[in-house]
Amino acid sequence: TQLLEQSPQFLSIQEGENLTVYCNSSSVFSSLQWYRQEPGEGPVLLVTVVTGGEVKKLKRLTFQFGDARKDSSLHITAAQPGDTGLYLCAGGGSGGSNYKLTFGKGTLLTVNP
Amino acid sequence: GAGVSQSPSNKVTEKGKDVELRCDPISGHTALYWYRQSLGQGLEFLIYFQGNSAPDKSGLPSDRFSAERTGGSVSTLTIQRTQQEDSAVYLCASSLAGHIGELFFGEGSRLTVL
Numbered sequence: 001t002q003l004l005e006q007s008p009q010f011l012s013i014q015e016g017e018n019l020t021v022y023c024n025s026s027s028v029f030s031s032l033q034w035y036r037q038e039p040g041e042g043p044v045l046l047v048t049v050v051t052g053g054e055v056k057k058l059k060r061l062t063f064q065f066g067d068a069r070k071d072s073s074l075h076i077t078a079a080q081p082g083d084t085g086l087y088l089c090a091g092g093g094s095g096g097s098n099y100k101l102t103f104g105k106g107t108l109l110t111v112n113p
Numbered sequence: 114g115a116g117v118s119q120s121p122s123n124k125v126t127e128k129g130k131d132v133e134l135r136c137d138p139i140s141g142h143t144a145l146y147w148y149r150q151s152l153g154q155g156l157e158f159l160i161y162f163q164g165n166s167a168p169d170k171s172g173l174p175s176d177r178f179s180a181e182r183t184g185g186s187v188s189t190l191t192i193q194r195t196q197q198e199d200s201a202v203y204l205c206a207s208s209l210a211g212h213i214g215e216l217f218f219g220e221g222s223r224l225t226v227l
Binding site: 030031033040041042043044045048088090092093098099100101102103104105106 | 117144148153154155156157158161163169204206213214215216218219220221
């Protein structure tokens with residue numbers, strides 16, 4: 001079983017602060033996705049990274065895929081209350097499956113005004 | 114509709130009863146997934162359908178769980194003789210093709226077994 005460990009599990013910060021959440025595994029993935037889920041809704045894709053060492057920026061969000069394609073991080077600059085939600089990482093392509101995503105348990109982020 | 118539609122949004126049932134959860138994927142999406150999300154447990158893969166291929170049922174937790182997809186579109190997840198540990202949010206997702214791309218999720222069906 002390929003596991004993705006996310007940390008921290010919970011994070012509560014004030015508006016304007018920066019934060020980083022981590023996604024780590026002992027398995028190599030061909031791609032790594034980050035989703036955000038708000039209460040009562042399904043997860044929504046934020047980004048997909050596929051190349052080791054890749055960095056992608058989406059406004060105030062910066063995503064990095066580790067060189068060995070086993071880990072990833074999400075950095076948010078100047079967090080806003082609208083960033084509140086459950087952030088999930090999901091790895092694909094491990095264990096020979098080209099269609100199955102393995103999800104981490106998520107980081108629940110609360111940004112207080 | 115434009116998105117993945119799931120019904121019911123909430124289901125409360127008594128232990129031992131059977132339940133059916135429905136998923137209507139985005140039109141044209143050939144791949145369909147069911148995931149289960151329990152409190153503090155993340156998303157657990159249940160089953161995957163791709164076109165007319167045999168489904169990947171490797172994530173179904175017991176033989177009380179089954180799913181079908183009719184006509185390559187609507188899918189139904191059935192849980193027989195429900196147990197309290199089946200309480201969770203059941204999420205359906207669809208995607209364009211059989212390789213890993215963006216999964217489009219429905220809002221989920223929240224199942225509570227009393």
